[in-house]
Amino acid sequence: MKIVLSGALVRFADYTKEVEVEATTVTEGLEFLTARYPDLKTVLLDGDGRVRRTHQLFLNGEQVERGAYPLGAAPVSCANPDTLFVLTAVAGG
Numbered sequence: 001m002k003i004v005l006s007g008a009l010v011r012f013a014d015y016t017k018e019v020e021v022e023a024t025t026v027t028e029g030l031e032f033l034t035a036r037y038p039d040l041k042t043v044l045l046d047g048d049g050r051v052r053r054t055h056q057l058f059l060n061g062e063q064v065e066r067g068a069y070p071l072g073a074a075p076v077s078c079a080n081p082d083t084l085f086v087l088t089a090v091a092g093g
Contacts, residue, residue, distance in 0.1 A: 001029050001078045007088045009055075012040040025075035026057065026064055029084055044086070058085040 003019045010017050014037065023029035030051070034041035046052050057064040060083055064076055078084065 001080060002083045003029055003033055004083060004085045006086060007090065009040065009043065009086060009088055012043050013037040023078060025077055026059060026084060027075055029078065054089050056087045056089070058087065059083070061085075 001021055001023050003021060005013055005017055005019070013019065013033075016037075019033055019036070021029045021032040023032055030044070034044060044051060044055060051057060059076060059078060064084075
């Protein structure tokens with residue numbers, strides 16, 4: 001699976017926008033990603049290991065329901081050539 005990071009997240013992944021991972025679920029892909037880039041973990045995940053509300057996940061263009069990734073919810077399956085997009089909300093004015 002390919003994970004594509006948006007915006008400021010690339011800064012926490014050594015300025016890598018796209019990362020190939022071996023994963024069968026979205027959760028497994030995120031675990032691999034944050035293990036490879038530990039600085040990304042605190043920005044992407046909260047203290048309970050859930051994706052922060054400021055980020056949205058899209059698998060092949062379809063939004064992954066909140067709660068369907070890390071910690072116990074039904075896993076969302078993925079495989080090659082799936083793409084997971086991690087988008088960050090932008091605030092300000």
